[in-house]
Amino acid sequence: MADIRIDSGSFEELAMPLFAQMYNFAHWLTQDASEAEDLVQETCMKALKGFDSFRQGSNFRAWIYRILRNTFLTSRTGLKTAALSLDDEESGLPEPVASGTPESILMADVDYLKIQDALEALSVQFREVILLSDLEEMSYQEIAETLAIPVGTVMSRLSRARKAMREALTDAKVRSASR
Amino acid sequence: MICDDVRNRLSAYVDSELAASDLADLEAHLHECSGCAADALRRMKMKHMIRGAAARYSPTPEFRIRMERSIRAKKKPSWSSSWLPRLAMAAIAAMLLIASVAVWETRSDRDRALAELTDMHVATLASANPVDVVSTDRHTVKPWFAGKIPFSFNLPELQNSEFSLAGGRVSYLHHSPGAQLLFNLRKHELSVFIFQEQSGGIPFSAADIASTKLAFHMETWSEGGLRYFVIGDAPASDVHALSELMKRAARA
Numbered sequence: 109m110a111d112i113r114i115d116s117g118s119f120e121e122l123a124m125p126l127f128a129q130m131y132n133f134a135h136w137l138t139q140d141a142s143e144a145e146d147l148v149q150e151t152c153m154k155a156l157k158g159f160d161s162f163r164q165g166s167n168f169r170a171w172i173y174r175i176l177r178n179t180f181l182t183s184r185t186g187l188k189t190a191a192l193s194l195d196d197e198e199s200g201l202p203e204p205v206a207s208g209t210p211e212s213i214l215m216a217d218v219d220y221l222k223i224q225d226a227l228e229a230l231s232v233q234f235r236e237v238i239l240l241s242d243l244e245e246m247s248y249q250e251i252a253e254t255l256a257i258p259v260g261t262v263m264s265r266l267s268r269a270r271k272a273m274r275e276a277l278t279d280a281k282v283r284s285a286s287r
Numbered sequence: 288m289i290c291d292d293v294r295n296r297l298s299a300y301v302d303s304e305l306a307a308s309d310l311a312d313l314e315a316h317l318h319e320c321s322g323c324a325a326d327a328l329r330r331m332k333m334k335h336m337i338r339g340a341a342a343r344y345s346p347t348p349e350f351r352i353r354m355e356r357s358i359r360a361k362k363k364p365s366w367s368s369s370w371l372p373r374l375a376m377a378a379i380a381a382m383l384l385i386a387s388v389a390v391w392e393t394r395s396d397r398d399r400a401l402a403e404l405t406d407m408h409v410a411t412l413a414s415a416n417p418v419d420v421v422s423t424d425r426h427t428v429k430p431w432f433a434g435k436i437p438f439s440f441n442l443p444e445l446q447n448s449e450f451s452l453a454g455g456r457v458s459y460l461h462h463s464p465g466a467q468l469l470f471n472l473r474k475h476e477l478s479v480f481i482f483q484e485q486s487g488g489i490p491f492s493a494a495d496i497a498s499t500k501l502a503f504h505m506e507t508w509s510e511g512g513l514r515y516f517v518i519g520d521a522p523a524s525d526v527h528a529l530s531e532l533m534k535r536a537a538r539a
Contacts, residue, residue: 120359127351128345132344135343145346149353149354149357152354152358153357220340223336227341238337241302243337248299270333273333273337
């Protein structure tokens, strides 16, 4: 029988290096410091309890992020946001880009604050996929494991999320220009 | 390659997810088409800026410590047979903590640090898992701390003494990580704490200090940039004996 002390030790060694980024991700999901702490705490306790089911050698980060996200989705805040589900089913293919119309946002005008505002304004589904790709630098395969969706859906959701992000930033530019 | 086709692949391109076979064609097109090249550049810049903007929230040190303790507290006790029942120990710890609050009304900074260490020692004894590395072998315990604390220390040879090493754990004083070592002596348990000496951190002079609070005896000294504390309910002479062993090991 496996020694639980050793398992707990290795759990701590795997989980604690991800602690700060899990908290950051949890804060982006919950939009609240105290809820983010509760979410990370609950995630770690669930993960520790289910650590036996984690296959050594498989992707621990995708595994614990999936627990974090599922825990969030069943929380009070998560249930509220789940009601605002994606408006249409994803095709599994990237969003086609209209011919000859490069979205010419002048990135020089975009600062961190505007990006943070735009991220906050996104739906949770869009926000999380952008964070997993751009901040956590997960591969499409890792994102697919984390969100429990096919890789094709990751690509199309990411594409749609980025489009929504560009639109939010364009709107912000228009608003600030018209002031 | 036509521009529509390229633009549909730019997301995968900036995410480093494009198959090698597609990569060369796409990059060749980017060299020729300024519109697509500008689009690719914009997407890369956006990705880069999101990475910077999204790294926004940091957990507090207190939450980190709480989390580490929660994880460790979930570990299965393996020492229960050799320790007093947990409830009894918790009750004793609670009484000592209450007493410590009542007796030490006029605490200086130094007294507060001493009280914190006493509390940590008592809490360790009351814990189901007093130590994280369980070993009587100093050659096992010392290397266990490598990478967990920002310094190294020596442990004494105990073969010809009454003391025996029980194990160790990482401990925190004023948010600084340090080593806590647990020793057994007859029926007594003693903790040795080792922290980095920091200017303005731990409020002690370089001089050695011996003190007695409640039934606990403590000695503290500074050596080689490290601050040592020996604390336990053993007689003061035993606390001193362990202190001398630690000092000799540090100078070895």
